[in-house]
Amino acid sequence: MGKVLLMQGNSAVVEGAISAGVRFYGGYPITPSTEIAEGMAKRLPEVGGKFMQTEDELAGMGAVIGASLAGVKGMTATSGPGFSLKQEMLGLACSAEIPCVVVDVQRVGPATGQPTSPSQGDVMQTRWGTHGDHWVIVVSPTSVPECFDLTRRAVELSETYRCPVILLMDEIVGHMRERIELPESYDDLPKFPRKVPSCAPEDYLAYRDVDGTKVPPMAPFGSGYRWHVSGLVHDETGFPKGTPSATRTSQDRLRTKLTDRLDDIIMTESYRMEDAEYAVISYGGAARTAYDAVDAAREQGIKVGLFRPVTIWPFAEKEIAGLSSKVKGILVHELNCGQYFLEVERAVHGKIPVTLYAKYDNESASPEEMLEEIKKMTGGAQA
Amino acid sequence: MKQTFRFSGTGGQGLITAGIILAEAALLDGKMAIQSQSYGPEARGGSSKAEVIISDEAIHFGRVMHPETLLVMSQEAADKYSADCTPDSLIITDSLFVENVPVSAHRVDLPITRTAVSTCGKALFANIVALGAVAALTNCVSVESLTKAVLDRVPKGTEDANKKALAAGIALAKGVAKAA
Numbered sequence: 001m002g003k004v005l006l007m008q009g010n011s012a013v014v015e016g017a018i019s020a021g022v023r024f025y026g027g028y029p030i031t032p033s034t035e036i037a038e039g040m041a042k043r044l045p046e047v048g049g050k051f052m053q054t055e056d057e058l059a060g061m062g063a064v065i066g067a068s069l070a071g072v073k074g075m076t077a078t079s080g081p082g083f084s085l086k087q088e089m090l091g092l093a094c095s096a097e098i099p100c101v102v103v104d105v106q107r108v109g110p111a112t113g114q115p116t117s118p119s120q121g122d123v124m125q126t127r128w129g130t131h132g133d134h135w136v137i138v139v140s141p142t143s144v145p146e147c148f149d150l151t152r153r154a155v156e157l158s159e160t161y162r163c164p165v166i167l168l169m170d171e172i173v174g175h176m177r178e179r180i181e182l183p184e185s186y187d188d189l190p191k192f193p194r195k196v197p198s199c200a201p202e203d204y205l206a207y208r209d210v211d212g213t214k215v216p217p218m219a220p221f222g223s224g225y226r227w228h229v230s231g232l233v234h235d236e237t238g239f240p241k242g243t244p245s246a247t248r249t250s251q252d253r254l255r256t257k258l259t260d261r262l263d264d265i266i267m268t269e270s271y272r273m274e275d276a277e278y279a280v281i282s283y284g285g286a287a288r289t290a291y292d293a294v295d296a297a298r299e300q301g302i303k304v305g306l307f308r309p310v311t312i313w314p315f316a317e318k319e320i321a322g323l324s325s326k327v328k329g330i331l332v333h334e335l336n337c338g339q340y341f342l343e344v345e346r347a348v349h350g351k352i353p354v355t356l357y358a359k360y361d362n363e364s365a366s367p368e369e370m371l372e373e374i375k376k377m378t379g380g381a382q383a
Numbered sequence: 384m385k386q387t388f389r390f391s392g393t394g395g396q397g398l399i400t401a402g403i404i405l406a407e408a409a410l411l412d413g414k415m416a417i418q419s420q421s422y423g424p425e426a427r428g429g430s431s432k433a434e435v436i437i438s439d440e441a442i443h444f445g446r447v448m449h450p451e452t453l454l455v456m457s458q459e460a461a462d463k464y465s466a467d468c469t470p471d472s473l474i475i476t477d478s479l480f481v482e483n484v485p486v487s488a489h490r491v492d493l494p495i496t497r498t499a500v501s502t503c504g505k506a507l508f509a510n511i512v513a514l515g516a517v518a519a520l521t522n523c524v525s526v527e528s529l530t531k532a533v534l535d536r537v538p539k540g541t542e543d544a545n546k547k548a549l550a551a552g553i554a555l556a557k558g559v560a561k562a563a
Contacts, residue, residue: 006407006416116422176445177403177418179410291443367444 002183009147009173010077012180013103014039016151017075019183021191022101023049026063027076028056031115032171033105036077057082061089064100068093069229071194071220073155077103080122081112083129090164091130092231094254097207097216099158099194101151103167105174108362117362118171120284120335126166127313133251135258137161137265138313140168140284144178150310156192157265161257162215168312170335172285172364194218201225207250208236214257258314267310268319272298276305278378279323281344282333283309286364290333293370302378315343324348331377333357333370353377384439386523387447390513391432391464392456392480394422397510401454402433404514404532409437411528417445430463437523452521453488454513455481456495475516477509491520493555499548508548511537515552520560526553 007015013036017025025040041051050067054060057078064074078086083104093100106122108114122129126138137157141150151167158165183189197204197217206227207216219225228238233250235241258265272294273279282290290306297304307323309316320343323330329352332341341356348354357373359365388405390398402418409416416437423429434447448467453474455461461476461484468474472488477495484490493516499508511533518529530549537545 004410006403006410006418172419172445175420177406178442178445179415288443288445364444364446366446366448368448 002181004179004181006177007144007180008035008175008177009141009144009169010035010105010175011039012144012147013077013151013167013169014043015182016148017101017155018043018047018049019148019186019189020073020152020155022073022075022155023047024052024064024067024072024074025049025076026052026054026067026074027060027078028054028082030057030079030082032107032174033077033079033103033169035174036103036105040075057085058089061086061102064102065089065093065098068098068100069221071223073099073159073192075101075103075155077105079105079107079115080109080125083122083125087130090136091132091134093164094130094134094136095231095233096229097162097218097254098164098229099162099218100164101154101158101167102164103151103169105169105171107171114362116171118285118335118364119360119362120170120286120339121360122168123312123334123336123339126168133255135255136164136166136313137258137311138166138168139267139310140312141173141310142284142287142308143173144176145180146310147173148180148182152189153267156190159192159194160215161261161265162218163258168284170285172288196220196223197225205236206238207234209253214253214260262314262318265311265314266316266319268316269306269308269310271306271308273305273307275303277303277327278329278331278374279305279307279327280331280333280370280374281307281309281320281340283312283340286333286335286359289365289367289370292367293374296367296371297374302374304374304378309340312340315347317343317347320344320347321349324351328352329377330354331357331373333359333365333373335359335364385442386437386452386521387450388435388437388452388454388517388521388523389432389447389450389464390435390454390456391430391460392454392477393460394429394431396431396456397507398431398454398456399433400536401510401514402435404529404536405435405517405524406437407535408518408524408528408532409435411531412524414439415442417442419445430457430459432460432464452517452523454517455484456509456513458482461485473520475513475520477513491556491559493559495552495555498551498555502551503544503548508544511545511548512552512555515549515554516556517552519553519556
């Protein structure tokens with residue numbers, strides 16, 4: 001039995017990070033993510049960790065990468081304007097395969113936008129924000145307890161696959177407070193230790209796949225293992241090598257280390273989908289409206305369910321393609337003009353109608369508004 | 384059963400804190416609760432609102448669309464946040480700041496801030512006075528849980544003043560009940 005608390009989503013991220021063994025935070029406070037920096041500043045010193053408020057967002061990201069190279073789990077949090085600034089070094093973390101967790105609590109954008117209002121406008125930026133072909137993992141929580149669980153999962157995924165993981169939140173989930181039950185102590189929770197080399201230091205090749213997972217062991221700096229960290233295309237040694245074959249080998253491994261393991265990485269939730277003839281797809285804070293709208297539609301005899309992607313990227317292609325052979329229509333609801341929607345359309349490939357319920361006016365949709373959209377999709381179909 | 388609350392006023396009046404305390408009290412009573420808020424980019428001033436939903440069941444959508452109870456602590460908030468009330472809504476207004484409410488509902492006008500000043504010496508305690516009044520008028524949480532939630536949240540050394548503020552708020556509401 002744990003302790004029951006009323007907690008904000010941002011604070012649950014802090015607790016999730018501390019419980020997973022994150023011991024470094026570098027960042028610059030920005031609404032609506034500030035409570036994460038504030039919470040980490042309070043909590044890290046209590047557990048022997050370090051908090052660094054950097055001069056800007058770029059330095060915060062750099063410091064997290066540095067901590068991770070030294071073998072300490074690092075995290076930073078930001079919102080859209082800061083997330084834009086972090087993109088360059090996020091690419092370095094992808095290329096050099098440095099585990100780290102970046103939280104983006106979305107607000108209305110572009111630019112300064114509306115700091116205290118909800119939006120999901122950064123969905124495509126989390127996938128394609130940094131330049132070049134690259135692969136990242138993005139997960140998005142819908143509730144405060146899930147903020148805790150998914151922060152832990154983000155740490156685990158980043159350590160398992162040696163890549164940045166973005167925890168994509170929004171102002172709704174970041175700022176709302178609800179019930180959460182936390183363990184009295186985090187001692188018994190897994191801390192996701194990093195795979196380190198078992199060979200002698202002189203035999204260590206930092207980017208050699210030694211066990212078939214395509215994820216090389218990572219030696220912390222200062223442990224006697226020498227290796228070279230570079231954003232240039234590199235071979236197994238870590239030193240730059242730009243031949244066509246070295247480039248292809250490197251790119252293939254960076255991609256397939258994730259795409260080979262989609263069953264582990266992709267998480268989804270289905271709500272009242274068992275006998276559903278129609279599906280709503282929604283994620284993050286926007287999905288909270290969908291639960292109530294689905295319940296209201298069911299009360300009127302409309303067989304609709306909610307399919308909620310928890311992992312946003314890599315895209316749940318197989319799952320959504322599968323959905324398109326089960327239901328007669330899909331309604332995608334997101335707090336932007338249609339970003340995830342584009343991917344759903346692509347996966348469904350014209351098999352069934354896919355409609356977009358876009359909301360981009362600073363406020364979440366109400367269940368009543370969404371019910372109307374569901375009725376439009378189903379043509380008022382009743383059981 | 385589900386009850387919905389909206390506390391509105393000016394940034395700095397402690398209404399978001401009041402919302403948090405109410406939700407915490409509901410959890411102490413073993414119920415589900417969710418608290419959300421809306422405010423501008425300003426640190427102080429500007430309109431602010433906190434919303435709380437208390438229910439026996441899981442709560443998904445966290446915003447309050449038609450508040451059953453609306454607390455209004457400024458005229459601007461009355462103008463801005465009362466439009467979606469229903470004729471059955473209970474609107475509690477602070478008589479020091481609110482002259483008129485532009486919707487027809489059950490209005491209870493209470494000297495909330497004046498009571499905070501006369502009881503505790505500071506307008507700062509108005510949010511706790513208001514909480515006492517809200518709890519007494521709606522029976523949404525037990526007095527025991529509310530008292531514990533207040534004391535868990537407030538700075539050390541202010542416990543007695545806050546207890547007084549809460550009792551004064553409850554008494555204000557009981558006075559209204561008697562008059563009615």
